[in-house]
Amino acid sequence: QAPDVLKIAVDSLWQTMSPVTGFATSSARIYCNFYERFTSVDYLADPNGSVVVNHLAESFERNGNIWTVKMREGVMFHNGVEMTAEDAAFTLSEERYRAVDAYEPRGATFTEGFVRVEAIDKYTIEIETASEDPHVPAKLSSVAGIIVPKAYYLEKGVDGFGQEPIGTGPYKVTTFRSGEIMVLEAFDGYWGSETASVPRMEWHVVPEFAARMAGVVSGEFHMMAGIPTDQEAQVASYDGVEVTSVPFTSYAAVAFNTLPDPVDNPLVDARLRYAMVQAVDMDLIVQALFGDTTFHPAVPFNFPEYGDFYEPDLKSNLPYDPEAARALVEQTDYNGQPLIWHITRGFYPNYETAAEIMVQQWAEVGINVEMRVLDNFSMVYQRPFHLMNFANATAFIPGDPYQPLWLDWNPEANRSRADWKTWAPSEAYIAAGARFNAALSFEERFAAYKEMSAAWQEVTPALFMWRQVGSFALRSGINWTPAGAEMRLFGGYLSFA
Amino acid sequence: MSDHLPDDVLLSYENLTIPLPGKGDRARAVEGLSLQLHRNEILCIVGESGSGKSLTALSTMGLLDAEFDRPQGQIMFHGNNLLEMGERQRTQRIGGKLAMIFQEPTASLNPFYTVGHQVSETFKIHTDLSKAEIRQKVLDLFAEVLLPDPERIYRSYPHQLSGGQCQRVMIASALALNPEVLIADEPTTALDVTTQAQILKLMLRLRERHGTGILFITHDFGVVAEIADRVAVMCRGELVEVGPTAEVLNNPQHAYTKRLVAAVPRLEPRAARSDLGETVLRAQNISKTYRTGHIGKAVHEVRAVDDVSLTLRRGETLGLVGESGSGKSTLSQCIIRMVDADGGEIEIDGIRFDSLRPRALRHARRHAQIIFQDPYTALDPRQKVGDAIAEGQLIHGVPMAQAAARTAELLEAMGLDASAAERFPHQFSGGQRQRICIARALALEPALLIADESVSALDVSVQAQILELLVDVQQRLQFGLLFVTHDLRVASQLCDRIAVMQKGKIVEIGEPVQLFTNPAQEYTRQLLSAVPGAGWVPQSAA
Amino acid sequence: MTAEFWLVKIGRMALTIFIVLTFTFIALRTSFDPAQAMLGPDATQREIALFRDKWLLDRSIFEQYFVYIKNALTGDFGMSFRDGRPVTELIAERIPKTLALGAVSYLIAVLVGVPLGLLAALYRGSALDRLVMVFSVVWFALPNFFLGILMILLFSLTLQWLPSSGSSTALHFIMPAAALGLSLAAILARFTRSAMLEVQSKPYMRAAQAKGVPRWRRTLFHALPNAAIPLVTIMGLMLGNLVAGTVVVETVFAWPGVGRLLITAVSSKDMAVVQALVVLVAVSMVTANILVDLSYGLLDPRMRSRS
Amino acid sequence: MIRSRLVLGAAGLVLGVVVFMMLFGPVVWQVDPTKQNLLARLVGPFWTEKGSWAHPLGTDRLGRDVLARLIVATQMSVQVALLGTVIGAVFGALVGVVSGHFEGRVDNVLMTIVDIQLSLPFILIALTCVAFFGNSLTLFIILMGLYGWETYARLARGLVMSAKRQTYARAIVSLGASPTRLYLRHILPNIASALIVQLTLTVPAIILLESALSFLGMGIQPPNTSLGQILGEGRDYLATAWWIAVWPGVIIFLITLSISVLGDALRDRLDPVLRARA
């Protein structure tokens, strides 16, 4: 039987729900309950998340560089105002994402190539891109495609909007205090068929794992997020509690600083980076830390969520081989100086633990790495450093390697531009990237992808560690279909026995 | 007075033995004490420090600390053995018939309540009187103990009263329920002579009016001579002698009593010596004002020393007497610049002390030394005695070996054996420590020695030894001695001249004989008449 | 007490708060740039530039300081970087929760600690005394977060008697207040005991006994008022421990108070919030100190009549 | 307080074992505390089912030997606590002595600073500094050194003020001793015992503080380790692998307990002396 109030214990809630600026693990998982996008990923159809369906957009039509998008009619925002093309156009507008004083400037990367967005009638908008872009509908399933009510958004400003968000989703936000709680109530004006099965949801921030666990076991909470992998079995062992782990669309990784900054950076020598990759037994580490819930991608960018791009049998060029690693180290000028690894404390589950193991394994081949666990990214990004933690998300264009391979590494990306940049894209990579972006057919795109990946691996500016996973516990009797990193608690995703 | 009827006995100790807890100086504080207190009698208990006087009193009141084992023997009061009573029983059966007052009057009153409240409490606990009745009773009591303005005193807190007033409040409190027995443990030791005299008068009045039996503990033979009917002498936990006052004082039987009585200083003014050397101290127009209080207004000024001039010659002893707070200590501290005077000139051994810079002053200090009152606190507890004596010499550049030799010499001169140098202060008795202090001062061969109440804290017998020693070394070393005391008997014996201080001024200065027989000032006369037991002149016990 | 006394007190208070303001400002502004910390790892250059512009981080340090002090004087501690809400609002929202927890814990500390200390002093050397001292030293020696977690595992997970997190009902108070209050009670019990023993050795206690004042009355009406001054001092100082304990306990039990706010603000470099909280704590501590001073006047007749 | 010989003996024994563990632990138990064995993770102590004498107290989540890690963690925690205590005590006492010696204006200024420190709970300063200046071991130790300095300052000031008015101190001055001599040779030795009693309060307080900061994630950071850090890290495993958190918890508990007990005894011992002198 469905409860009157569904209570969920989470380890944290991001401080702002501004759709793009507030995009983070702890906000993305809750967005789906009150925000909606042009298109959405249908996890019921494919749990890996490669199926994109129209959502607030009813149809897409492309004519060369111009997409005409027909919006759904009769959709209401939580404040009772109808959603129109005006709102949709504003969502993707220059003003909001790309202007010098944009509201949410991060949206610019997600709408790269958009040159004009315009409402042409009450329910239709036109999007013009710089070059032909077949991927626009898929891109609009990202946070950049969350449709915001223009008038309200302009009235509140980004910060205000982030605190009192309004969307078109099945629930509306009635209370939000970031360190404490978010209360959602079913929205009567919701248009969809996937109606809310519980009238009210409460998301409680409970930072201590023991307290979350006790809460779920005792029935105070119906669900919890954030179970350390080692504890899954324990949590599952309690009566009336079930544990689900869900692969996310993001990979934890370590970036090598390939640039001569600091000037004596030994990692500018690619052989040393190869050695570092070959020195760690990532499969074993991932097995030890996560069991079977996730895996280590042996070949960069060869990820299972990419449908046709994914080649399950591909072998790594740099497999685990300490002997080879040692030999490579011998070839370089590396003299054992400590390599500094900046790590953000507690940001990626199990990262510090894995790091401790890796430091050991590197030490065994004569590479001296010193880990520095730091409080936040400001400190992590402060030079000098030789290694740095990061995670590469893969879902911007569902089923396509665009994000991890190009969006995050291209010459305009933070990774090549910011103060804390760690690499300079090679000629080969840039050339392949251009082909990749221009490609309209799968074959062209696949070929360009392979070239680009090879160019990247030539440099090896990072080592992918594992696909990130999340573990959730539920009271028995609750049937829930996870949707990647999103916790969709409505419609076909949630039912009660 | 052996003619009391048996039923006249109020309180009777029979074979009282008080075991000491843990590792005391000895196994039993009091051993086999048998003693009776009669109605209408003042019985003084005297004896050396630590002889068990206070413990006897406390066990009578059931106030021994929890760590003590139950004393053996009996303390009989109205047919009850007090030793066998619990606190509750005692309240019920004895109530206020047994009362006690203590040595430190101010500390014996709770600072938190008005004294009126505290005295009322006794009535509240033991009687059913109404509030108004209690109040009236308390006021009457205050009047009876001769407290001025009882209404005001009633409302006052202990800190607002003088020591003598506090002691009177304590007595009033003790008298509340008309006790048959009053135990007073050194009730006047903390008070100055004039106040002491008033309290003693009060005691006598009490006995007269109520027929109270008073057990009066003291070590002052003057007090004994003044008020006691009988005297009991204790030594190391045992009662060595008991008898009528006149008998015990004038014809002591027990060896210890004899020693004690012999040591009591006499009011024996002597003439000044004539063989004095050159002037060592010339102090002129010394003044010192203390300012206390908060920043800004409300400054409280005390003119502790007011335009005083003094001279002192080698081999001479100048006594400085006066009641408590008259500025004796402040003056002596000013002279050696332990306190900086506001004005005046000081010359010691030809050196102008008043204008010396710190470094020069340190250097000049060897010319003037001081011995403090309390030998227990005057030595660094963590420094070996030998080092303490040698320290001054080392400071003034005497080589180590020479200093050690002189230390040994001084120890011997003070009647201590050479091994004393290796021990710590707490391993010595009070008298021995004072000798060490004297040795430390003398090690620098000062021209001027100041003794600030240097024997007041000591037992009379020890006191006598120390005084003798001082006279002896002065003879040999010919230093000028400024002897500060409030004990006129001691001063009369020791000094060539005596200066009387009152409220920061020297009101009279002269040879003892002249001063005592024919005081020029009214104040001096008052001071003299307040000396307890002045009428009693102990015979030489030799 | 005199007017000057208060003038000096208030002057010191103002100085303290000014120095705290300045210290936090310097510590926070000179350490480094909060933009990246606030915006997360994926923030773009432009986003960072906009952020810095918005929060005046590009201005000279003196200008920032001036603005900061000027605003602080009018009670405006600025906006939280994290969620763009006024800091005062954020804090006001959470203070009741913390005050409630703090008050309950403090009450537990006093109601448990003082009587235990009294009993221990009264029956010095007895089995009870030992028991109390064992309790106090044991409870003191356990880190209170560890205690909190053990309590959750026992009372929420295993026995399922008490809720493990949140603050909505009276039941929710039990564990956090116990974890916090009892560790303070342990300290207080020790101090009460030694203050009482100290007082009990005073001559006036013996005099009271000689008067026939019964034991309980001596303890409550003679000893306790005099022991109150050191106790009140300790209780004042214990507020510092209370603050420290609150930070930890609020985290363990997901208590939505200022302690948690502080932790989140500190770890996300939310300068305005940290600054305001530090100042808030300083002000309350200084106020508490003044209250303690005031209570001396009430407790000690010697102080009262000094003016 | 808890005066019985047995308890004191036990406290002494515990501290003896801790000191032994710190000094000779790595010699006696020659297992590398950083050596990981991912195939032997979360193995229980020797008496449990999977346990063995190879890891008498079990292994942690990386398969490292818990005993070996406890040894290095204890070394770290105790070193931090001792260093922190000494720094705080020396600095604080110095301030106190200066304040007590000069009195007047100097005293006023220094005591104002002490007052300010008193109105800022230490954890606030620690959190702010660690979070904003980053977390290095040196900074951490300096911070711990700042802990409690104001207590020492106040204590030392009071002691100096009363000690220098003591007759013995005045007697030394009247001999012509310089202030340096007075303080170093006489006053310091005499007030030291009271300061030492205070030390026995500070050491456990810092150990507890360190563990609280580690719990909040702002204490000692890996690869360094401390009791608090292991405890904080192991708390999630309490229900499954209790030995990770319980051992350091027990050690923290025993150390603080023993030092407190010894401190109490010390105070009882010293108090009569202090009282007699007052």
Ligand SMILES: Nc1ncnc2c1ncn2[C@@H]1O[C@H](COP(=O)(O)OP(=O)(O)OP(=O)(O)O)[C@@H](O)[C@H]1O
């Ligand atoms: N609480 C105690 N514990 C151990 N020994 C004690 C205690 N009180 C007193 N004593 C010892 O008992 C003996 C008698 O002490 P008491 O106080 O009765 O002496 P007294 O005659 O009153 O001396 P004084 O004239 O100095 O007051 C002394 O040796 C003293 O050291």
Ligand SMILES: Nc1ncnc2c1ncn2[C@@H]1O[C@H](COP(=O)(O)OP(=O)(O)OP(=O)(O)O)[C@@H](O)[C@H]1O
């Ligand atoms: N440091 C001080 N500050 C303020 N007032 C003081 C100070 N020392 C002494 N006085 C005051 O100065 C006056 C003289 O004190 P002093 O100690 O010289 O008297 P005394 O004659 O030695 O008394 P006693 O016989 O009690 O030792 C007293 O009123 C005393 O209260």
Ligand SMILES: [Mg+2]
């Ligand atoms: Mg006595």
Ligand SMILES: [Mg+2]
């Ligand atoms: Mg004097």
Ligand code: NI
């Ligand atoms: Ni007779």
